[in-house]
Amino acid sequence: MIETSDLEQRFDGHQVLKKVDLKIEKGKVFGLIGPTGAGKTTLLRILDLLDRPVAGRIYFDGEDVLLSERRRFEIRRRMSFVQQKPVVFSMSVFDNVACGLRWRHDKKENIDRKVRDTLKRVGLSGLGLRDARTLSGGEVQRVAVARALVTEPELLLLDEPTANLDPVSIYRIETTLLQVVGEGKTTVLLATHGMSQVQRLADTIGVLMKGELLQVGSPAEVFCSPVSGEVAGFVGIGNILSGEIAAKDGDLAIVEVNGNSIQVVTEVPVGKKIDLVIGPENITFALTRDPSSARNVFRGRITVMTELGTLVRIKVDCGFPLFGVLTVKSARELGFEIGKSIFANFKATAVHIIQRS
Numbered sequence: 001m002i003e004t005s006d007l008e009q010r011f012d013g014h015q016v017l018k019k020v021d022l023k024i025e026k027g028k029v030f031g032l033i034g035p036t037g038a039g040k041t042t043l044l045r046i047l048d049l050l051d052r053p054v055a056g057r058i059y060f061d062g063e064d065v066l067l068s069e070r071r072r073f074e075i076r077r078r079m080s081f082v083q084q085k086p087v088v089f090s091m092s093v094f095d096n097v098a099c100g101l102r103w104r105h106d107k108k109e110n111i112d113r114k115v116r117d118t119l120k121r122v123g124l125s126g127l128g129l130r131d132a133r134t135l136s137g138g139e140v141q142r143v144a145v146a147r148a149l150v151t152e153p154e155l156l157l158l159d160e161p162t163a164n165l166d167p168v169s170i171y172r173i174e175t176t177l178l179q180v181v182g183e184g185k186t187t188v189l190l191a192t193h194g195m196s197q198v199q200r201l202a203d204t205i206g207v208l209m210k211g212e213l214l215q216v217g218s219p220a221e222v223f224c225s226p227v228s229g230e231v232a233g234f235v236g237i238g239n240i241l242s243g244e245i246a247a248k249d250g251d252l253a254i255v256e257v258n259g260n261s262i263q264v265v266t267e268v269p270v271g272k273k274i275d276l277v278i279g280p281e282n283i284t285f286a287l288t289r290d291p292s293s294a295r296n297v298f299r300g301r302i303t304v305m306t307e308l309g310t311l312v313r314i315k316v317d318c319g320f321p322l323f324g325v326l327t328v329k330s331a332r333e334l335g336f337e338i339g340k341s342i343f344a345n346f347k348a349t350a351v352h353i354i355q356r357s
Helices: 040-047 069-076 093-103 108-121 137-149 167-182 195-201 219-224 229-234 328-334
Strands: 002-011 014-024 029-033 055-060 079-082 155-159 187-191 204-209 212-217 239-249 252-257 260-265 273-278 284-286 296-308 311-317 321-327 341-346 351-355
Touching: 002 040, 014 040, 014 204, 014 212, 029 040, 029 195, 040 155, 040 187, 079 137, 093 108, 093 137, 108 137, 137 155, 137 167, 167 187, 167 195, 187 195, 195 219, 204 219, 204 229, 212 219, 212 229, 229 239, 229 273, 229 351, 239 260, 239 321, 252 273, 260 296, 260 351, 284 321, 296 321, 311 328, 321 328
Parallel strands: 029 187, 029 204, 079 155, 155 187
Antiparallel strands: 002 014, 002 055, 204 212, 239 252, 239 273, 252 260, 273 351, 284 341, 296 311, 296 341, 311 321
C-alpha cells in the first residue's frame, strides 16, 4: 500500500527523520512505537502528505506521490488522519462526522446513511444532535475516528488515538479498528506508546528511535528478539546484561558477566562482547536449587518487591541484577520478602543474544 525510501526530515537544522525505509502491506495494521520525540508524528504527517520531506521518496500503490501536486491532492483524499489531540468543529456530532463527505459532494441520502452507520460503529449513535464541544475526551476521540472512517479511506493513520482515555473508550476504539481491519478494505498505521495495545492490534511493528527505524518485525520478533539493547530497553525487557563470550562447545557458550558464568546458545565466536536479553517471564524462582533442565541456576537475595495487581515484580541480586515476575499467591506461599535468599533459574535457550558492534 505505502512505501518510503531514504525518507528524511529536518527542522531548524535538526534532523528529525534519518533515511526511513518503510513498507506497509495493504489491509494490514502497522504499529509504530518509540519514545516521545522519536519522530512518529512527523512521519505520519509526511505519509498523510501534509508535509514534504527534505529527501526521499513516498510511493502509494507503487506511484511516486511527490512528483505531481495534482496527484498528491487526489491521493490525500484516499487517506484519513486521526491526530493525537483532535479538533471538533462548532457544530453537531452528526455534522462533524459528515463534513468529509460533504466536501466530497456526496449525495445527501448517502451522507445520512454513512454517518448513522459510522456513529453506531463507534458507539455514538444516540449523540448525533449533540453539540460536539460538550462531549467528553473519549467521546471527542471517537468522533474523530468516526470522521476518519466515514469516508472509507484506503489508508488510516492514527497518532496516539487512545492516549489518556478511559478503559471503556479505549475498548470502543480498539474494537472499531479491529472490525475495520477485518473487512480488509483499510490499511492502518498506528503510532502509539501502548505496548500491550500494539501487540493486540498490529501485524507488524516498527521501532522508531531518534528518527531512525531501528527494527521492523512481528510483535513476537520485536518484543522477544530485539536487535539492540536500546530496543530491548524501550520495549520493557527487564534483564539486559553485558558480557563477553569466554568459551564455547559447539553452539553452547559460556558468557562472563561480572565474574559469573552464564550459559547461552549462540553462534557468536569466543572473545566477542555481547548483550544478554532475558525476559522476566523466562525466569523461575525457588527456595532450593532446582534439579531441572535449566542450565543457569544462581543464588541471590531479593532486593526489591513491587506488587502490580495480581503479580509481584522482584529484583534479585545474583552478583548481577535479575528481574522476574510471579503471582502474589506464589510469592506469599514461598514466603518471599526483601532480604530472603532464593534461587533463580533460566534455560540457556531462553537468553536472546545481541552482538555489540
